[in-house]
Amino acid sequence: MQAPGYPIVSVRNLSKHYPLRSWWGGKASVFRAVEDVSFDIRPGETLGLVGESGSGKSTIGRAVTMLNPPTAGTVAFEGVDLATLSAPAMRRTRARIQTVFQDPYAALNPRMSVGNYVAEAFKLHRPGMRGLERREAVAGLFERVGLEPRFAGRFPHQFSGGQRQRICIARAIALRPSFIVADEPIAALDVSIQAQVVNLLQHLQDELGLSYLFISHDLRMVRHLCHRVAVLWRGRIVELAPSDLLYENPRHPYTRRLLGAVPVPNPAAERARLAAANASPAAPIAEGGDLVEVAPGHFVAEPTGGAAA
Template sequence: MIAPLAAPSPSAPAKAPYPLVSVRNLCKHYALRAGWGFGHSVFKAVENVSFDIMPNETLGLVGESGSGKSTIGRAVTMLNPPTSGVVAFEGVDLAEQSGRDMRRMRQRMQMVFQDPYSALNPRMTVGDYVAEPLVIHGLCKTAAERRDLVAELFSKVGLDPRFMARFPHQFSGGQRQRICIARAIGVRPSFIVADEPIAALDVSIQAQVVNLLQDLQEEMGLAYLFISHDLRMVRYLCHRVAVIWKGRIVELAPSAALYGNPLHPYTRRLLSAVPVPDPALERARTRLPEVAALPDDPLAHELVEAEPGHYVARAALS
């Protein structure tokens, strides 16, 4: 299986002595009931997923809808704990932490959700929303200090501090996402799970939010798990990319290697579906056919190193 996967691309930060986040054999299963309560089955949303994220690194997680991307993001942050497997943050197994210890850990790891409006509390001003984690973690001693810090966070994400007294419905989608980012970075985390943070935004606003994430990474030394189905943005933002298919990672490589030489048929099919901004080229393109499911043999799902730092499911190499 995967033994350290810390193989960043040439554009990635210098290699650190240990991973910031280490995930090993993560599984998330859901029990399903048949009609009228008779019988039951198990839905395996995520099965034996392993990867590392180094400090200051952005790992992209891509795949079609329903492949298990968001499930992994929630399991890594323990919002929806995994059924089995290990999630270690800064060398600490999160499953073994008490409620009090986990609260302290959450200050170091935050999450930005896909739908900013659902993440915001419509009954709270956005200033109070951003200030809430500061109160929970005791990072401000006085109300004036808290107000000044929230104003600084608003400025950092490109919003006018005078908007602090407004409510979520008074903002656009891009502004709401900036508010959610301000809340996430307010507690000075070292790791953020960004779960499709640009999916609901216009193209121009997407670029602004992605550039904001990059600027914050450089300024604060953040590491990201960037979950997205937008392969163009993933190529632009991420140092390494993991491709997930039916709950399993089938390919993991530095961004340049994965886009330049995709080894798994599913990865090639995903890349063939990316639209090209040229009508003539788009009409001439050939879409790759549906990929057959992997066999049930566990060895077929095992990731092997086909090239330096480039891992792919064993079945794709046979």
């Protein structure tokens, strides 16, 4: 699964488990949210992470950034295992690893002007910056994400959802990171605004050389934005391939089922698709095992039991 070129992020055998409470004296158990996940992201690349709700996508995003450290496995950033870093070293590294969350309003402080919110990054990581320098830097960031610098004195409730997400993106790029986890950054936005935000992310990637882990339910946007796609099912990656190859030739039964659920923008074709789906009940999917390379750069999980669709 090694991406061409030196990976900026290398995840190996990442697992995240949560202990479950024991009731009435019973034996405590463990919920395995993510199990044995591995992937690389190279400089300037966008890796898409897709799967149904509850499959572990956001858990992986939080584990990769060490917001919620993994139970097992390693996350290496620029060749350094993040788990081995001291608190001061991790603080410095966080300037180069940022996150854009799904709900921009929840990410913003409602009692802080958006200009001060963006400037907090400089106060924390560049305490030597003067106030005028910070204000100029914030104005430049607002212009870069398509907002008027004069909006810096306003508060989050005075902005639309798309504008709030642009503010969150401005905060994310303030310290010139090299890697951003975009955790469903367009899910809470109107359809007409989603494309604008995705185009902004692409523009910033070209301009700043960013690498993304792009988590999303929107399979069409994933194909448009991502270079490679990893399909997650029950906390495991079951298929990983270049975007066009995965969409044109999905090999795993779950991937085929996931892509088959995408609505078709043609009423007649959509009715035919739904009729065919109803006529053929979905067979159970086998548990996934180790990933095997079935074509150059195309990895599929070997079934370990059960039936294949």
